[in-house]
Ligand code: SF4
């Protein structure tokens with residue numbers, strides 16, 4: 221992520237203008253914005269929310285100080301539209317697995333999209349759809365990335381607070397395990413042999429899944445250095461080997477662990493490829 | 499039965515059938531009683547009000563990267579040795595609010611948020627946990643600047659130790675002289691025998707509780723049985739950490755190729771540091787509000803395995819997993835000795851069991867000390 225000067229508040233007179241744009245996605249991350257119930261009023265006072273079709277019919281033209289982008293690029297029209305959104309945005313933040321990593325719809329990247337079209341639509345020739353679903357960062361420069369399916373609303377709020385305060389936002393990159401242990405959950409991998417992706421997944425969700433007795437499926441994407449910025453790619457090879465040799469997952473099951481919501485994120489993609497012919 | 503009223507160090511005998519009265523006495527003393535209770539396939543600290551809250555009928559099987567509970571008909575109350583949680587979280591909280599900072603017209607005000615005390619009796623603390631707590635006391639309470647948050651929580655603890663009768667394959671306290679019998683740092687220590695408990699006091703608070711228990715004097719044969727049990731437990735330990743050459747030998751192994759091998763397996767997930775009773779690293783986070791008028795500051799458990807932890811001044815001083823594992827093991831077993839005059843490992847084996855890929859420091863250390 222390239223860091224750029226965060227937008228500063230210059231009191232109510234010129235509140236930073238916020239725009240929220242949607243590409244291929246389920247709207248769940250935008251709903252997380254609306255779920256900020258307690259803070260929404262204060263947020264509306266701190267920011268001038270000028271473009272947010274999911275929430276309001278007032279849709280004002282750019283430029284925008286802060287732009288939130290939900291969804292991945294799956295059509296040629298969207299590939300053009302994102303260029304325009306970037307031009308209008310001083311700070312661009314992707315929200316969620318789709319915008320940040322291509323989302324669950326990136327499973328098409330391993331399939332024949334033309335065959336899908338023929339199977340689903342009576343007149344497939346009218347469907348404009350790219351062969352791959354790609355994250356925003358493959359099309360334009362992204363300033364900050366929020367992971368998760370959906371995002372954590374607290375993380376979004378914190379990012380906005382930091383931008384408003386004019387400080388450099390810091391997004392944690394450590395593993396889900398740290399939060400899992402802080403919360404005192406019993407490890408589902410060690411105590412029950414479930415193939416948990418927590419050790420290679422970035423924190424942010426609050427270790428929800430282990431807290432409910434199930435294994436993390438990596439919806440917050442790879443820990444540390446997934447696509448940009450400093451940090452290492454997580455050691456997926458060691459975890460995958462553990463899944464196979466000790467937890468008895470067959471190779472295709474190991475592959476599917478990594479080819480999920482963030483299957484297009486490089487460390488997970490590389491790991492799933494490693495198990496293709498295993 | 500004549501209650502023992504003298505503050506003598508000699509243990510008293512409590513019939514197993516009277517154990518509820520022991521719990522009741524703790525509660526009557528104003529303590530919230532907590533013990534290791536069954537939860538999600540392991541044991542966790544939770545409220546204990548009845549004998550039946552204890553994990554009776556179960557024992558833990560532990561090996562690198564694996565923990566399972568299995569049924570047992572031993573009838574023992576403390577047959578489950580331990581779970582992922584040491585007593586660390588009771589004094590060094592996973593998330594401790596430190597300050598509330600509020601802006602006033604031209605200045606700001608910072609108000610410390612000390613934890614609200616709650617007298618807590620921890621029932622079933624193992625010798626290695628006591629040793630771990632002693633290490634943490636040294637870190638947080640020594641010298642001129644004791645940590646007030648830790649101190650507040652620590653002062654509220656009443657520690658009821660249980661001497662181990664059974665060692666896990668992952669235990670190696672005997673090689674570090676931290677167990678299996680509790681030596682110090684407890685208020686009361688229990689030894690579980692087949693039909694009775696031996697109870698001894700280790701502090702003034704413990705001695706004050708003794709007269710409220712239906713104790714009988716402990717016959718010689720029971721004391722001998724307790725000794726034999728502790729010795730058998732120590733002898734049954736298969737893992738060990740050889741300290742004779744430490745710390746220097748580990749410093750000398752700084753460029754050993756074994757670090758690369760263990761780094762190839764290590765996930766840098768930080769589980770080992772989270773479960774370790776002595777690891778004290780933490781980060782401080784600010785949680786500001788939207789208007790920039792108020793912020794809360796808290797400290798949270800952190801780990802030397804994270805990228806952020808090694809980041810200083812525009813540079814990561816521990817970029818690779820190898821750097822992080824080496825930092826952890828070298829601190830734990832070597833530089834800790836220089837820093838605090840004691841090993842940072844108390845031999846509880848948690849980092850072995852709760853490592854998702856089963857990395858075992860008792861295997862790594864000898865490999866690192868062997869000439870490459
Ligand atoms: S349950 Fe998953 S996230 Fe939690 S400690 Fe275990 S491996 Fe890590």
Ligand code: SF4
Nearest residue numbers: 425429436437439440
């Ligand atoms: S535990 Fe994993 S899959 Fe579950 S919400 Fe968190 S990051 Fe997503």
Ligand code: SF4
Nearest residue numbers: 774843844846847849
């Ligand atoms: S280093 Fe491992 S065995 Fe030693 S005290 Fe820590 S968790 Fe226990």
Ligand code: SF4
Nearest residue numbers: 764765767768770853
């Ligand atoms: S040694 Fe094990 S528990 Fe510790 S960071 Fe590495 S993989 Fe995680």
